[in-house]
Amino acid sequence: MLQDAFGRTVEYMRVSVTDRCNLRCRYCMPEGGVPLLTHDEVLRFGEVEAVVRAAVELGVRSIRLTGGEPLVKRGILELVRALGAIEGLEDLALTTNGVLLGPMARELRAAGLRRVNIGIPSLDGSTWSAIARGPEELAPRATGAIEAALAAGLAPVKVNVVMLRGTNDDPTPWLDLVRRLPIEVRFIEFMPMGPSDGADLFVPASETEARLREASNVAWERAGSEAGRGPVKETWRVGGSPGTIGFIHAMSDHFCARCNRLRLTSDGHLRTCLFSDDELDLKPALRPSIDMERLRALLREAVASKPRCIPMDPRHGRRWMGQVGG
Numbered sequence: 001m002l003q004d005a006f007g008r009t010v011e012y013m014r015v016s017v018t019d020r021c022n023l024r025c026r027y028c029m030p031e032g033g034v035p036l037l038t039h040d041e042v043l044r045f046g047e048v049e050a051v052v053r054a055a056v057e058l059g060v061r062s063i064r065l066t067g068g069e070p071l072v073k074r075g076i077l078e079l080v081r082a083l084g085a086i087e088g089l090e091d092l093a094l095t096t097n098g099v100l101l102g103p104m105a106r107e108l109r110a111a112g113l114r115r116v117n118i119g120i121p122s123l124d125g126s127t128w129s130a131i132a133r134g135p136e137e138l139a140p141r142a143t144g145a146i147e148a149a150l151a152a153g154l155a156p157v158k159v160n161v162v163m164l165r166g167t168n169d170d171p172t173p174w175l176d177l178v179r180r181l182p183i184e185v186r187f188i189e190f191m192p193m194g195p196s197d198g199a200d201l202f203v204p205a206s207e208t209e210a211r212l213r214e215a216s217n218v219a220w221e222r223a224g225s226e227a228g229r230g231p232v233k234e235t236w237r238v239g240g241s242p243g244t245i246g247f248i249h250a251m252s253d254h255f256c257a258r259c260n261r262l263r264l265t266s267d268g269h270l271r272t273c274l275f276s277d278d279e280l281d282l283k284p285a286l287r288p289s290i291d292m293e294r295l296r297a298l299l300r301e302a303v304a305s306k307p308r309c310i311p312m313d314p315r316h317g318r319r320w321m322g323q324v325g326g
């Protein structure tokens with residue numbers, strides 16, 4: 001079991017497989033993209049697999065592949081297949097912007113992927129394009145990925161909506177989708193991560209919730225799918241809807257006390273807190289050859305140094321969100 005100095009058990013690891021992305025969302029990356037890692041700096045699949053294997057041996061039960069955009073990574077199915085076969089791993093998930101997901105959804109499921117989170121800033125094509133900084137004709141592919149994921153059995157399908165003041169801050173169009181589909185829509189507070197600035201873009205989750213409750217005009221019932229484990233405290237059905245709504249108070253009510261996660265960056269650094277640049281380089285245990293014992297020791301060392309809680313000013317960070325993987 002991986003337990004930190006504050007009694008938190010670490011059983012979840014987010015694994016960034018690439019720093020590349022086919023979009024440039026305003027909340028995540030600068031318009032020109034981030035300086036890219038060289039091919040050699042990025043972990044190879046065998047190395048990622050070794051880190052995951054070591055983590056699972058120590059008690060990690062849940063892995064989420066992320067990016068940049070994980071589906072632009074060549075051979076991603078191969079990695080999913082290899083990780084899916086690791087004994088003891090109970091949950092293999094992936095977070096994607098959805099643009100490439102539709103045609104790949106069934107193959108990913110067959111390879112061993114359990115479920116997906118899809119980051120979609122808006123259901124409206126021009127708003128999606130303004131935030132994702134991608135051509136508007138890609139918007140239907142991103143939104144269409146929701147139903148493709150459901151059809152492929154990648155359930156539960158969760159949709160991440162990061163709210164930005166002045167662009168997508170009206171959440172009410174999402175109500176129809178929640179009334180129609182068995183998905184979880186999670187409204188996330190914008191975190192001005194890394195060198196980004198945007199305090200003026202921040203929308204409190206409490207405001208989003210108030211707008212949704214007023215517009216829905218019906219009673220909400222507690223659904224509570226992942227309460228206590230993930231960043232969403234409670235989820236809600238809207239007048240018996242098949243879908244649910246959740247809120248991630250990333251800034252206004254941080255969840256450090258419940259934090260059970262580690263992050264592996266695509267260049268092989270372990271990050272024990274999203275907001276801390278203190279990282280542990282795992283490459284010495286991976287190159288020139290893989291040393292499982294040393295990997296396990298480094299994982300234990302990282303978890304032992306996990307900070308209790310980093311003050312809520314992530315702006316000093318060195319990496320953008322897209323370089324950490326969310």
Ligand code: SAM
Binds near residue numbers: 191250321
């Ligand atoms: N490309 C994939 C995607 O867009 O979902 C995976 C990587 S992305 C960094 C993971 C998630 O981070 C996104 O779905 C988005 O919801 C969230 N995210 C990105 N930047 C954020 C920010 N500044 N504040 C809060 N959430 C953010």
Ligand code: SF4
Binds near residue numbers: 023024025096097119
């Ligand atoms: Fe790319 Fe995802 Fe970041 Fe958007 S949120 S720029 S899709 S990594």
